[in-house]
Amino acid sequence: QVQLVESGGGLVQTGGSLRLSCVASGSISSANKMGWYRQAPGKQRELVATITDDGRTTYAGSMKGRFTISRDNAKNTVYLQMNGLKPEDTAVYYCNFRNTIDYTKTSWGQGTQVTVSS
Secondary structure, three states: OEEEEEEOOEEEEOOOOEEEEEEEEEOOOOOEEEEEEEEOOOOOOEEEEEEEOOOOEEEOHHHOOOEEEEEEHHHOEEEEEEOOOOHHHOEEEEEEEEEOOOOOOEEEOOOEEEEEEO
């Protein structure tokens, strides 16, 4: 099992920036994909961005150009740099770890709140 701890959320004004971090610990497979998802009140959880162990990234369309996902494999940490934040980015952001050999082995963090004021 992999444990995930997120940090970096908070309150920011429209146009501001935040950097989220997620540290993984436990049984970390070398073949993996880490990512960020978000869930706004009353809405389903949605993909923000993912990054594989070899650095390949994917982004949800609305986040491209504003958000950047990166990782430090030596620190088992994934980051999400968010720029140009909008009120509609307000949500709880969740870190996800997925074993890409066995997709049933997936873990979620507890979430970190991001609030963007207008």
